[in-house]
Amino acid sequence: MDNSQTHSFKDRPNRTLIRLAVPVLFSLVAEPLVGLADTAFVARLPGSEPVAALGIGTVAFTSIFWAFTFLGIGTQTEVAQAVGGGDRERAVKVVSLASLLAALIGVILMGAMAFLPPIASLFGGVGAVNDLACEYMFFRLLGAPAVLVSLACFGGLRGVQDMRTPLFVAVAVNVVNVGLDWLLIFGSGSIPSMGVAGAAIASTVSQWLGAVWCLFAVHRRIGLTWRMKGAGFARLMQVGGDLFLRTGGVLVFLALCTRVANRGGPDQGAAYQAIRQFFIFSALFLDAFAITGQSLVGYFLGAGDRFQARRVARSVCLWSFGTGVALCLAMVTLEEGVAWLLVPPEAYAVFGPGWLVVSLMQPVGSLSFATDGIHWGTGDFRYLRNSMLVASVVAGACVLVVDSLRPDYVLVYIWLATALWTFIRAGFGMVRIWPGMGDAPLGK
Known part of the structure; x- marks a missing residue:
């Protein structure tokens, strides 16, 4: 029996996606x-x-x-x-x-x-x-x-x-x-x-x-x-191993960025922490679509309806990208207010350029979150593990180069490396769906 035939997403995809994503957003914020x-x-x-x-x-x-x-x-x-x-x-x-x-x-x-x-x-x-x-x-x-x-x-x-x-x-x-x-x-x-x-x-x-x-x-x-x-105890343990390594890649990369920023001096460190807090907060908005997409993709794949699962993937990516653009515009507009609220006056000069980089990377970042949720739904955890490790190694090497060269505006280069980290993740995530690189669960 094809259970997907009775699902509201089939006739009202946007309304269904938003109806499910809004409670997720508020629970993540809470x-x-x-x-x-x-x-x-x-x-x-x-x-x-x-x-x-x-x-x-x-x-x-x-x-x-x-x-x-x-x-x-x-x-x-x-x-x-x-x-x-x-x-x-x-x-x-x-x-x-x-x-x-x-x-x-x-x-x-x-x-x-x-x-x-x-x-x-x-x-x-x-x-x-x-x-x-x-x-x-x-x-x-x-x-x-x-x-x-x-x-x-x-x-x-x-x-x-x-x-x-x-x-x-x-x-x-x-x-x-x-x-x-x-x-x-x-x-x-x-x-x-x-x-x-x-x-x-x-x-x-x-x-x-x-x-x-x-x-x-x-x-x-x-x-x-x-x-x-x-x-499926063995399957759950395998997922646990893949996600453990993936999470390790995230933690090591972010810890490296924090270390290099603080080595740049107290002004760089203070500005980095302020931007990082907002970076994490913005992720909550994008995770709401990822978690919702995970459930819908998993449901339709379980029902054997790959067409609807791909429709979910498209809708999640479009809504996430739109949210990323909105976050970008909001962050550019709120720069002075955030600086006044979270940054010591002596760190204003280094805060602005770094904040601009993070603002502009939000649309691409939105696709990295969206595709994470889609691939969680397909159970493609090993692929997510490998793409995260590749992104963390490449971007982490760039951060180490920044640490060794110690250029002016270290913070800008750290966030540029983070943007690269995000771009690699988003790229791997997208090509796994369109056109479907490798043995893609959502491939045609």
């Missing part, structure tokens, strides 16, 4: 607010040590969990293809396996509590800052299973194109976290002030509540089972 809320409250504590400790704990925590993004991405693709093919039983098994695996990995990660002091030291924690960072990470690690289970459940829900539940969960987690932050960080009545530890406990409690909600939603929307034979 997720980083947990860390922002923690920072805002902890900044009210006396001294600079609490904020420094929070920064170390947050970076360490985020770095650890980047390695397990396959629990969400891989689950979303497998569930979407199973549902598209009418194999509801396999979708139940896949999301059940991913959720169980997420819980087990989370429990194992809790064992990192024994190594917190050296981890904090690795990120620059010394003395009181190290102690507070360890305290923060201890309580955050108690929520590790909840974070990973939510990640797997989000993938399952988005695989069946339920984009609203992840949004509701993300908003609820933020609301609970903000309320608990104020109560636990500063104390009230019989509840003592817990400082940085209170921020971690607030996040952990809210994430556990979110995980319970996610599991309930998955059970109601898809189903859960202990009978997981045939769920």
Whole structure:
């Protein structure tokens, strides 16, 4: 049976794409607010040590969990293809396996509590800052299973194109976290002030509540089972390996850029950080189309309807490119305002040229995100891994050349290398679809 015949995308492609992408966008924007809320409250504590400790704990925590993004991405693709093919039983098994695996990995990660002091030291924690960072990470690690289970459940829900539940969960987690932050960080009545530890406990409690909600939603929307034979454990692990290497390429390249920018002096470093924050924020808009495209492409391929899957690819690329153009124009217009808000006055001179480069690269960057989502939907993870590694090696070599030559306006050259990195990724992504380089899943 061709399940794609009843899908709304067939008759209303643009409306369907936007209807699914908007909740994804807001859920992506909501997720980083947990860390922002923690920072805002902890900044009210006396001294600079609490904020420094929070920064170390947050970076360490985020770095650890980047390695397990396959629990969400891989689950979303497998569930979407199973549902598209009418194999509801396999979708139940896949999301059940991913959720169980997420819980087990989370429990194992809790064992990192024994190594917190050296981890904090690795990120620059010394003395009181190290102690507070360890305290923060201890309580955050108690929520590790909840974070990973939510990640797997989000993938399952988005695989069946339920984009609203992840949004509701993300908003609820933020609301609970903000309320608990104020109560636990500063104390009230019989509840003592817990400082940085209170921020971690607030996040952990809210994430556990979110995980319970996610599991309930998955059970109601898809189903859960202990009978997981045939769920594709080996396939999920293969996806995990490919995404681990791909993520490693991203982290190494971005870390290299940050290092070279900071070696250019405090002005270059400050301007780079300001631009990088906006660069990451703009990615949220483009990821919304990528995640939506992943679900739709997976669904139609599962249904055996390659024609509709290619229509999805075209629509996602067009909408992403249009969004990239809009971001470009907005960034050019907002340059002075962003500089005033985020950049020290002495760094204005180096900020402007670098900001212009990043603004102009948004349209091309939009296609790199769009094609990532499309190829996630096809399950073409090895191709994405290889293209990312090629882009990171080539662009990373350019950054090293910049570091050795130390030209004026180092920041411009770093972002030009980043533009090359983006162009290579977008190029590989596009030619895999049109005309269909190699054994392309969407090739004619």
